[in-house]
Amino acid sequence: MSYYVYIVQCSDGSFYTGIATNLERRLRQHNGELKGGAVYTRRAPVRLVHMEEFGTHLEAVRREVEIKGWTREKKERLFILR
Secondary structure, three states, X not given: OOEEEEEEEOOOOOEEEEEEOOHHHXXXXXXXXXXXXXXXXXXXXXXXXXXXXEOOXXXXXXXXXXXXXXXXXXXHHHHHOO
16 A cells, blocks of 8 residues: 655645545545545645655655645745756
C-alpha cells in the first residue's frame, strides 16, 4: 500500500497538508463531493499543488510533520520548483 503526503491550496489561498492512501477520494472529500473532508478545507474548492508517495505510514507521517513545520514560502518553493 502506498501513502501520499499532499498539499492542497484552498480557495482563500491557504495551504493544507495531509496524508492519504487514496488521493483521488481524499480530494473529493476535501471538495465536499464525499463526506469526510477536514474542517479546515471547508474553504473549498481545493486544488492539489504537491504530492509525494511513500511506502510506509511512518515515512509519510514524518514527511507530513516536516512540511507542516515549514513556512508558507518554503512550501511554495517545494511545488513551484517542480
